[in-house]
Amino acid sequence: MTTQEISPGDVLLDIQSMELRYGAAVAVRDISLKVKRGQLVAVIGNNGAGKSSMVKGATGLVAPSGGKVLFRGADTTRMSAHAKVGQGLVMVPEGRLIFPDQSVEDNLVLGAYVHGGLKGGRAKQTRDKVLELFPRLKERLGQQAGSMSGGEQQMLAIARGLMAEPQLLIIDELSLGLAPKIVDQLMGVLSALNRAGLTILLVEQLASYALAIADHAYVIANGRVAREGPSRVLARDPEVMEAFLGRKKPAA
Ligand SMILES: Nc1ncnc2c1ncn2[C@@H]1O[C@H](COP(=O)(O)OP(=O)(O)OP(=O)(O)O)[C@@H](O)[C@H]1O
Known part of the structure; x- marks a missing residue:
């Protein structure tokens, strides 16, 4: 399903200092993010943080007003969404x-x-x-x-x-409107797809589900990257937990 022409560890998606505006409103202020081949990367953050706008900027649905979007090493900032799909950058939209x-x-x-x-x-x-x-x-x-x-x-x-x-599958808000049991099942499917070699960028408001299956994660707040690191580490970060996981202390 995925072609193997790139060696493991290569950066598939490299977003460099993206800014994205809707007229005068700034949705993405400054986001830099990397997804390497074989990874499952999560992007978490509250409503209105700028996650979907970042995805639209990355996939070519909305042109970023600043920064660069590199895909498989090439500058695709101004490439159309259709052309990007042809290159292997595929999105499951919100x-x-x-x-x-x-x-x-x-x-x-x-x-x-x-x-x-x-x-x-x-x-x-x-x-x-x-x-x-x-x-x-x-x-x-x-x-x-x-x-x-x-x-x-x-x-x-x-x-x-x-x-x-896809070379990279971006999934925006998998959990939207679904019961927890169904979200669990679908997260299991994504995890299995990733283990089978598919690179995934999972943009998700339900942070605990996303962090449970991702290797690496980014926390977006006010159009910026507020935190970045291995999911295991972020899942135990007291500030992340308080803001997104509804808990005050790391689990024992
Ligand atoms: N088409 C648009 N025109 C104007 N402002 C927009 C548009 N789309 C989004 N915004 C604004 O950009 C900001 C970021 O929204 P965005 O949808 O990217 O956030 P999000 O983190 O994906 O949140 P959600 O999970 O609720 O979609 C918000 O303030 C939102 O109101």
């Missing part, structure tokens, strides 16, 4: 944005559009691998996507992202 009136199968085909849909044998192979990961979707290929549960729709959004054969 709110999933699946096509509710289309079938599960059609939603998957749309994920492969960047490689010419399912016409090629390679895309069919990718589809089979993706459906192995999500047997629930395999059983529902003909079902209207909008009639599935929230958890199933999130599975479909991830599966559709995988159809584009």
Whole structure:
């Protein structure tokens, strides 16, 4: 599913001093962040901290007003979102944005559009691998996507992202509107995908879930990086815990 042309440890995504504005409003003030091949990196932070805006700047949906976005070593700051998908930078957006009136199968085909849909044998192979990961979707290929549960729709959004054969999969707010049990299941899927070699950037408000599966994490506040480090360390940082995990002291 992922191509192996880059050696382990290479930096896939390198955001350098990003600034992003909506008119006069500054959403991202100064964010620098790296994701190395093979990592699962979490970005946590409260509502309005600038996480989604950073992702939009990284994926080309909104042009940053300052700084650089390097992907696989090349400056992609001004590259379109579509071109970036072709390079392997794929996003599962906040709110999933699946096509509710289309079938599960059609939603998957749309994920492969960047490689010419399912016409090629390679895309069919990718589809089979993706459906192995999500047997629930395999059983529902003909079902209207909008009639599935929230958890199933999130599975479909991830599966559709995988159809584009990402080098890096960015997932914005996986947990949005989902019950804790479903969030747990989906986090398990992401962890398994990462162990199988997929590089993931997980942007998540539910910090404890994200820190539990990530190698490395960034805490965003007011459009800046407030903290950065190994997830294990951040999960025990009293300030991070108090601000995001609702606890006053590190767990014993
Ligand atoms: N299209 C927009 N136009 C103007 N301001 C925006 C726009 N989108 C976001 N903002 C503002 O930018 C700031 C950062 O928002 P952003 O959505 O990036 O934060 P976030 O950390 O992802 O929060 P959430 O988890 O609630 O989405 C907020 O103050 C928000 O109101």
